[in-house]
Amino acid sequence: MHSFEELQEIFNKEIDCYSPAVEPENLQKPVIYTLGMGGKRLRPVLLLMATEAFGGKYQNAMPAAMAVEIFHNSTLIHDDIMDEAELRRNQTTVHQQWDINTAILSGDLMIIKAYEQLGFINSNKITEVLNVFNRITSEVCEGQQYDLDFETNNEVSLSDYKKMIRLKTSVLLAGALQIGAIIGGAHVEQAKKIYAFGENLGLAFQLQDDYLDAFGNTKTFGKKIGGDISANKKTFLLLKALELAKGAYHDELTSLIGNNNISENEKISDVLAIYEKLGIKALAEDEIKNHFNKAIDYLEEVDIDEQQKDYLYDLSKKLMDRQS
Amino acid sequence: MHSFEELQEIFNKEIDCYSPAVEPENLQKPVIYTLGMGGKRLRPVLLLMATEAFGGKYQNAMPAAMAVEIFHNSTLIHDDIMDEAELRRNQTTVHQQWDINTAILSGDLMIIKAYEQLGFINSNKITEVLNVFNRITSEVCEGQQYDLDFETNNEVSLSDYKKMIRLKTSVLLAGALQIGAIIGGAHVEQAKKIYAFGENLGLAFQLQDDYLDAFGNTKTFGKKIGGDISANKKTFLLLKALELAKGAYHDELTSLIGNNNISENEKISDVLAIYEKLGIKALAEDEIKNHFNKAIDYLEEVDIDEQQKDYLYDLSKKLMDRQS
Numbered sequence: 001m002h003s004f005e006e007l008q009e010i011f012n013k014e015i016d017c018y019s020p021a022v023e024p025e026n027l028q029k030p031v032i033y034t035l036g037m038g039g040k041r042l043r044p045v046l047l048l049m050a051t052e053a054f055g056g057k058y059q060n061a062m063p064a065a066m067a068v069e070i071f072h073n074s075t076l077i078h079d080d081i082m083d084e085a086e087l088r089r090n091q092t093t094v095h096q097q098w099d100i101n102t103a104i105l106s107g108d109l110m111i112i113k114a115y116e117q118l119g120f121i122n123s124n125k126i127t128e129v130l131n132v133f134n135r136i137t138s139e140v141c142e143g144q145q146y147d148l149d150f151e152t153n154n155e156v157s158l159s160d161y162k163k164m165i166r167l168k169t170s171v172l173l174a175g176a177l178q179i180g181a182i183i184g185g186a187h188v189e190q191a192k193k194i195y196a197f198g199e200n201l202g203l204a205f206q207l208q209d210d211y212l213d214a215f216g217n218t219k220t221f222g223k224k225i226g227g228d229i230s231a232n233k234k235t236f237l238l239l240k241a242l243e244l245a246k247g248a249y250h251d252e253l254t255s256l257i258g259n260n261n262i263s264e265n266e267k268i269s270d271v272l273a274i275y276e277k278l279g280i281k282a283l284a285e286d287e288i289k290n291h292f293n294k295a296i297d298y299l300e301e302v303d304i305d306e307q308q309k310d311y312l313y314d315l316s317k318k319l320m321d322r323q324s
Numbered sequence: 325m326h327s328f329e330e331l332q333e334i335f336n337k338e339i340d341c342y343s344p345a346v347e348p349e350n351l352q353k354p355v356i357y358t359l360g361m362g363g364k365r366l367r368p369v370l371l372l373m374a375t376e377a378f379g380g381k382y383q384n385a386m387p388a389a390m391a392v393e394i395f396h397n398s399t400l401i402h403d404d405i406m407d408e409a410e411l412r413r414n415q416t417t418v419h420q421q422w423d424i425n426t427a428i429l430s431g432d433l434m435i436i437k438a439y440e441q442l443g444f445i446n447s448n449k450i451t452e453v454l455n456v457f458n459r460i461t462s463e464v465c466e467g468q469q470y471d472l473d474f475e476t477n478n479e480v481s482l483s484d485y486k487k488m489i490r491l492k493t494s495v496l497l498a499g500a501l502q503i504g505a506i507i508g509g510a511h512v513e514q515a516k517k518i519y520a521f522g523e524n525l526g527l528a529f530q531l532q533d534d535y536l537d538a539f540g541n542t543k544t545f546g547k548k549i550g551g552d553i554s555a556n557k558k559t560f561l562l563l564k565a566l567e568l569a570k571g572a573y574h575d576e577l578t579s580l581i582g583n584n585n586i587s588e589n590e591k592i593s594d595v596l597a598i599y600e601k602l603g604i605k606a607l608a609e610d611e612i613k614n615h616f617n618k619a620i621d622y623l624e625e626v627d628i629d630e631q632q633k634d635y636l637y638d639l640s641k642k643l644m645d646r647q648s
Binding site: 023026105111118142144 | 351402405431432435437442443451465470
């Protein structure tokens, strides 16, 4: 049984050795480049932890962990095209480093390479794993489409937003845990409980992203506070504020969104002032805590070793205590 | 046992009923739109024929046939973005009808939906089918990358070109037959032979595309003769001509390629004149015949019913006798 950090090290060694075909260079190099950007490897390591939690060997789950991480990275390449992002983890994005066509095609290849890994799974689990993987990867696409749709939709509700972040962020994290549990030999119900743990943890994690952007500590956040506000991003905070604001506040908030005639700093401080009047900070904290507690409740219900629960609990706490 | 036309009708009914999720609309509609564009359904129907040829029930192979067709259509959506194509089968392409982001994302979803179909395959074949499917879909990406690379590469050889069309076109057709054979219960060696039949048929088919563009009958071809020439496309014909041309012909041909100062019609007739002097027409016919005969030789070696061989032979002949 290993801690998150131990499995992270094991997984990093595995992925550092990963190499698809050598040619054509313009197709394969972006794959290596993207996988080499690093990151916490949260999803694959949670998958390996879930396998061990149910008494399986992490080695048997390694292909599935690779599949999840390779798929996740394919979505980063394609999302970066859609968002016209120039940087990812402080490195030039694939479509900037090469071009859009290369980024489309190498992302496609990575989806296929993710499934290639699933082909290495012990055959009596493969159909079950494939079905979960298909469901979650479809949902990630749905989440990304909702996210794109929301940019031009002024009728987005809080529940629409939570559906979107659940699909775009939580299901892959939750599904990774579920797949790990399946490979570890968990019963269907147990695998679903660990999925629910991951789903709520993912929601708490994503809501915290919104929270830190507005209420993070400027010293530890690492980015400028208010990036989402100046980009008119429909976050939990903004949607909650729009839901609560009445009369003058509502008019002020509505007129601030999309207003390009005031300075960025003024806009950020005006919106933050409204957030304060409406008590958005505390409401967001409640919402995050709510999902975190739900996650932990599900974790408590899972029938696994206490040590393994502690590992997952400690990791969850650490994810929630982050400052950036 | 069914003919190509019978299985085509059965398959068309199946795919007409296919529906992924309903929401989000902007993601799911392009999938239905693309699959509804029709086409010969060559790959999935060949897959079903191969299953029947080895004594299997076509019904058991239907998910795999759907997988191949859905994957093929995903590549069309993404290729159309890369080629900036406005029309596909006389209908507006997805990125034109919606936008590039929608086309990227719905293409991604279709790759996943192809694998979803594989999850419906009877479990004792699934690993074998998944492995073949992963190999051929990876190769299709490789072929597309070579095709993109060749646009700006002036050192493309005939063997490079044949490798590219093999990957981009033949392997999916050949792999469809191989998967059909596996599901039908074929032995590994038999499945490989039917793969080789498809590989050579695909090469003959693609080379014929090049041939018809220059030497097709203007009345039956349906498009203007010489489209590849005016687009400076590196086809079998051009690469063969560049390989054979010496002295003045070589200089003339080289200066014609990429020359935008002469009229399109003049360029086409000048290049065709060089093709005639070098005997390119007969050489292309030989090359096509060569691959067609190889295909038929492999078909002869396959240990299946004569009736089924006749169906596959008739279809191959029909594909070769096409005028457009």
